[in-house]
Amino acid sequence: MRLKYVLNEVLVGLWRNVTMTVAMIITMAVSLTMLGASVLLYMQVDQMKNFYYGEIEVSIFLRSDVTDAQRSAIDSAISANPLVAQKTYETREEALERFQQLWKDSPEFVKSVGPNSLPESFRVKLKDPETYKTFTDQMTGMQGIQDIIDQRALLDKVFNIFNAIQVGALVVAGVMALAALLLVGNTIQVAAYSKRREVAVMKLVGASNWFIQAPFVLEAVVAGIIGAVLGFIFLFVSKIVLLDTKLQALTNILTPIDNGNVWLMLPLLAGVGALVSAATAWITLRFYLKV
Amino acid sequence: MIQLENVTKTYPKASRPSLDDVSVGIEKGEFVFFIGPSGSGKSTIIKLLLHEVSPTQGKVMVNAKDVTSIRSWKIPHFRRSIGCVFQDFRLLPNRTAYENVAFALEVIGKTKAVSRRVVPEVLELVGLGGKEHRYPHELSGGEQQRVAVARAFVNRPLILLADEPTGNLDPDTSIEIMRLLDRINRTGTTVVMVTHDSNIVNQMRRRVIEIESGRIVRDQARGVYG
Numbered sequence: 001m002r003l004k005y006v007l008n009e010v011l012v013g014l015w016r017n018v019t020m021t022v023a024m025i026i027t028m029a030v031s032l033t034m035l036g037a038s039v040l041l042y043m044q045v046d047q048m049k050n051f052y053y054g055e056i057e058v059s060i061f062l063r064s065d066v067t068d069a070q071r072s073a074i075d076s077a078i079s080a081n082p083l084v085a086q087k088t089y090e091t092r093e094e095a096l097e098r099f100q101q102l103w104k105d106s107p108e109f110v111k112s113v114g115p116n117s118l119p120e121s122f123r124v125k126l127k128d129p130e131t132y133k134t135f136t137d138q139m140t141g142m143q144g145i146q147d148i149i150d151q152r153a154l155l156d157k158v159f160n161i162f163n164a165i166q167v168g169a170l171v172v173a174g175v176m177a178l179a180a181l182l183l184v185g186n187t188i189q190v191a192a193y194s195k196r197r198e199v200a201v202m203k204l205v206g207a208s209n210w211f212i213q214a215p216f217v218l219e220a221v222v223a224g225i226i227g228a229v230l231g232f233i234f235l236f237v238s239k240i241v242l243l244d245t246k247l248q249a250l251t252n253i254l255t256p257i258d259n260g261n262v263w264l265m266l267p268l269l270a271g272v273g274a275l276v277s278a279a280t281a282w283i284t285l286r287f288y289l290k291v
Numbered sequence: 292m293i294q295l296e297n298v299t300k301t302y303p304k305a306s307r308p309s310l311d312d313v314s315v316g317i318e319k320g321e322f323v324f325f326i327g328p329s330g331s332g333k334s335t336i337i338k339l340l341l342h343e344v345s346p347t348q349g350k351v352m353v354n355a356k357d358v359t360s361i362r363s364w365k366i367p368h369f370r371r372s373i374g375c376v377f378q379d380f381r382l383l384p385n386r387t388a389y390e391n392v393a394f395a396l397e398v399i400g401k402t403k404a405v406s407r408r409v410v411p412e413v414l415e416l417v418g419l420g421g422k423e424h425r426y427p428h429e430l431s432g433g434e435q436q437r438v439a440v441a442r443a444f445v446n447r448p449l450i451l452l453a454d455e456p457t458g459n460l461d462p463d464t465s466i467e468i469m470r471l472l473d474r475i476n477r478t479g480t481t482v483v484m485v486t487h488d489s490n491i492v493n494q495m496r497r498r499v500i501e502i503e504s505g506r507i508v509r510d511q512a513r514g515v516y517g
Contacts, residue, residue: 005397197381197383197384198383198394200381201381201383201394201395201398201442202398203367203370204370204375204381205370205371205375205395205398205399205442205446206366206367206368206369206370206371206373206399207367207398207399208364208367208368208399208400209364209367211398211400
C-alpha cells in the first residue's frame, strides 16, 4: 500500500504542476544531451589519438649539401637512440616518386618539381610518440640536418579543435544543468507548498522522514530520467542523421563512432539525471520542509 | 510520564526566556491544564514535549525518555506515542472524516485493513458515527474538532496534547469536546491541555498549572481558573 501511495503521489505531483514539469524535463534533456555529446567526443578523441599516434612518424630532412659522413653519423645516431622503434631512409628519388604518386591528379604541379627539389630524409617511428620532444632535442645540432618535422604537431591542431568543441559542449551542459537544478528546486518547493497541509499532518502523527520526502524526491527523479531518455534519443538520432548519412565522408577520416558507445550514454545520462535531481530535491526539502 | 527539570527556553532574538527554570511532573493518567495569558509560555511546553523545539537548558522527559537525546531520525517514531489536537483542527480539506483519520494511520505504515477496522470504531467513540464520509466543510466546528480528536487518538497514544482545543468553538460545543477529552482520559491516556478558557477549567476541576512570564506561579490539584 505504501508503495502504491508513494507512486500515486508522484504521478499526481508531476501532473499538478505540468508546465513546470515539462520545463524541468526539457532543460534536463538539453543539458544531458550536451553532456552525452561531450563524453562521446572525449571518447572519440581518445580513440583517434590512439589510432593516429600509432601511425605517425618523425621526419628528419637532410640538407641538400649533406656529406656522406654526416649522413652515416645521423643514421647511426638514430639507430643507437633507445627511443626509436623503427627507421627508414628515403632517397631524393623515392621522395619524388612518392610525391608524384600523391599528387598524380595535378600533373602540372608534379612537372614543376625537379628531382633535386625534394630533400632526402629519415623517417623515424618512435616507441612512444609522446617522447618526440626529447628525441628532437637529441637530434638537433647534428651536422647536415635541415629540419625535423613531427606529424604530431599537425594532428594536435585537429585535436585542439575537437577539444574546444568538447569543452564548449561541457560548458553548455553545465549552464543548462544549473538551470535544470534551479527548476528542480523550484518545482519541489511548489509541490511541497501545495501539499503543506498533508506534510504538516504527517509530521504531527509521526510519519517517517523518508515517507514524507520520498514522493517529492521521486517526482524529481522521474523527471530527471524522462529528461535523460529524451536526451539519449536526441543524441542517437543526431548520430544516425549527421554522422552515418550526411557527413559520412567525414566519418571515414575520423574513426567511426561505435554504436555501443552511444548506447553506453543511456545508463550514464539516466544515472546522472536521476542522481542530480534526487540530490537537488533532497537538499531543497531539507531547507523547505525542515523534516 | 512527563517530567520537566529546570527547563529554560529562550528563542533566538528574544529578550527574555519563554520558559524560565520550569520544573513540573505529570503522572500517567493525569488530566492537566496549563493556563496563563498569551505569551506566557504555555504553548512552548507543547512544542518541547513534541520536540519541535529543544530546551535552552534543562531536561524534558517523556515516557521516561530524555526527549533532547532522541536522534533526529527517531523523532517521528517518538511522536507516534503522542496525540495532538489544535485550535485550528488541522484537517485535510479534500479528505472525508474517515480519510482524515485513516491518513494518519496509513502514513505511519498501517495497512488499509487496519484502518477499516479501527477508524469507524474511533469515529463512533468521538460521536461521529454516520458522518464518516462528510468532508470537513460539511461538518460544524465541534464536529471537525471531534475528527481531529479521533485522529489524535486512533493510534492509542500514551499522551494527548491539546493546544487550546476549544479556542474556535462556542461554549456548548466546547463542553462537549471537554467531555470527549475526559472520556479519553478515563481510558488511561494522560491529557495535557493548554487553554485560557476559564469556564472549562472551572467546570472540570482538574489539576491546574498557571504560568506567567515563563514561570509556574500556581500548581493546584483540583484547581479553578483563579
